[in-house]
Amino acid sequence: QQQVKQSPQSLIVQKGGISIINCAYENTAFDYFPWYQQFPGKGPALLIAIRPDVSEKKEGRFTISFNKSAKQFSLHIMDSQPGDSATYFCAASGGSRLTFGEGTQLTVNP
């Protein structure tokens, strides 16, 4: 049973543009929502995470927006750069066990 749905599957953005990736979850017991960035041949790296008691968290060019009532959260990458080209995974957990989304392959064109 897929508990975290991620979209889009792939995304192409021009340099300087805004990249937006969306996730929806089903389990209301989830209380931790991280985003991971993965480059080819590498393990996922923790990018930013949010708790459900806040609606937004910003770290540099990366922002998570969280809508508890809709059970949705999204990653916004401002001023996207070619170096941001990677696969991004959202995840959710209600304990230490993470459930990942399917991933979004982001390409930022120069």
Next chain:
Amino acid sequence: EAEVAQSPRYKITEKSQAVAFWCDPISGHATLYWYRQILGQGPELLVQFQDESVVDDSQLPKDRFSAERLKGVDSTLKIQPAELGDSAMYLCASSYGQTYPYEQYFGPGTRLTVT
């Protein structure tokens, strides 16, 4: 910066052979996880350890997969016999504990190809 170490980075094995992967978590991290990541998908948890004890192995195919963390530090994941469908990236992750914020740090993974 402390990192999760994994070896080998790449492994090619024939169907029905045995294969093993090793993971050394970040020093001081009590919780260790093994994930399998099929190409184009997100990681899926296989097994979770708290120190030397298995906390969750509900998704581990126990007829062919085994995992151990004997001294509560490094860990080994074994597949015997390997099947074609086992071709995937095997990722190890660690975290300080099982309490919030559950931050997990991943190693570089072992890419397994079964022929």
